[in-house]
Amino acid sequence: MTWPPLRDELRGLEPYGAPQLDVPVQLNVNENPYGPSPECVADIARSVAEAASTLNRYPDREFVALREALARYLSKDTPHGITPAQVWAANGSNEVMLQLLQAYAGPGRVALSFAPTYSMYPEYARDTGTQWVVGHREEDFSLDLDHARALIEEHRPAVVLLPSPNNPTGTALPHDAIAGLCEAAADGLLVVDEAYGEFRRAGVPSALELLPEHRNLVVTRTMSKAFALAGARLGYLAADPALCDGIRVVRLPYHLSAVTQAVALAALRHERELLGKVDELRDERDALVGWLREQGHEVAESDANFVLFGRFRDRHAVWQGLLDRGVIVRETGPDGWLRVSVGTPDETKTFELALSQVTEEVA
Known part of the structure; x- marks a missing residue:
């Protein structure tokens, strides 16, 4: 018998999980960037x-x-x-x-x-x-x-x-x-x-x-x-x-x-103060959507605190290029697309600068 005696349909599978990497700007798991007051x-x-x-x-x-x-x-x-x-x-x-x-x-x-x-x-x-x-x-x-x-x-x-x-x-x-x-x-x-x-x-x-x-x-x-x-x-x-x-x-x-x-x-x-940041994140999301489109990217309409954007011939190269610049996003969704969580204004600026540099290199 193969050890350990795992269920057959589970053999060879990897556990679920987004990469947990220590980088300055973490925009890959849709967290709220603002902690509790x-x-x-x-x-x-x-x-x-x-x-x-x-x-x-x-x-x-x-x-x-x-x-x-x-x-x-x-x-x-x-x-x-x-x-x-x-x-x-x-x-x-x-x-x-x-x-x-x-x-x-x-x-x-x-x-x-x-x-x-x-x-x-x-x-x-x-x-x-x-x-x-x-x-x-x-x-x-x-x-x-x-x-x-x-x-x-x-x-x-x-x-x-x-x-x-x-x-x-x-x-x-x-x-x-x-x-x-x-x-x-x-x-x-x-x-x-x-x-x-x-x-x-x-x-x-x-x-x-x-x-x-x-x-x-x-x-x-x-x-x-x-x-x-x-x-x-x-x-x-x-x-x-x-x-x-x-x-x-x-x-x-x-x-x-x-x-x-x-x-x-x-x-x-503390509902009122915690949800008060939601309005700020909505505004930041909508501004990010506008910026991505101005740069020529396709962007899915979003009602969430993240944005799906693309399309890239080699999305992994774009993902890696962002990571090399201290920004992590999520490599998920249809081929050619990436997902970025909405962060603070400073995090968004860092992401935008990094993406501009990466797309010039990858293109």
Whole structure:
């Protein structure tokens, strides 16, 4: 027998992960470049210290206070409001997605999405023994709804995964597309992944507004991006309470630590100041899109805190040239494209200068 006795379908695979390199300008993993304010940091420290005094006890398994706070926050994005019974949270939206597939997909069932899209989705399917089916997006990275409906009709997926804004393209889904696909996938779940939802442009609504009309709709969010809490690992969803109850069956005992709950609650108390940077990042994104287009690059429309741009004959050479100048971006998406996270104004200037130099050399 081959050692170690790994599952056959996992042999030879590399673990997921973007390069973690110590470079001056890190624009490859869509982090918020602005850390929590000193006031928020102090509140987190006090909250963690309080939680530390009870670490001999298990945390609140149902994280009631956190679900109440998240429901209040999400209710601002929908006239219908969100109740705590509709909210579930886990260690990052990655674990939220994995739990969804553990509960509602699995062997003999299908998960479906449309490429290019988030590279972890097929891994969730693989890890839960779910068949993975992927369709395609249009040249402008929008969805062809006829193609999407036909694929859903053919495969009858248990779960459809649709990020909005899409990663790595930044493309948002209109309400009519979400509603139509909810109806097409009525026998399963339609998961709208709004990890970057807070960065959407004015007038682009959240899928949360559609929850009362579609019991099979799930909307996921994260505190990693807009709340600048990538290191805290807190993701969450809003859905029909019955769907949340199903996840309870597969969740690990006490999966959210007392410390995680304390940190998330403290950050939510500082919502206004943390989200205040979102407007700045939107403006920085739009300016970056304009600059890239002025330089002759193709740029995907973005409602996120990153921009997909190209097309390069040798994108790896461009990526390496940027890295050599102290700037790391992400080599992802369709061939010929690169993705850059929105940073501070100084980071953006450094990126723009480096890209100008690299494209002159590579061209």
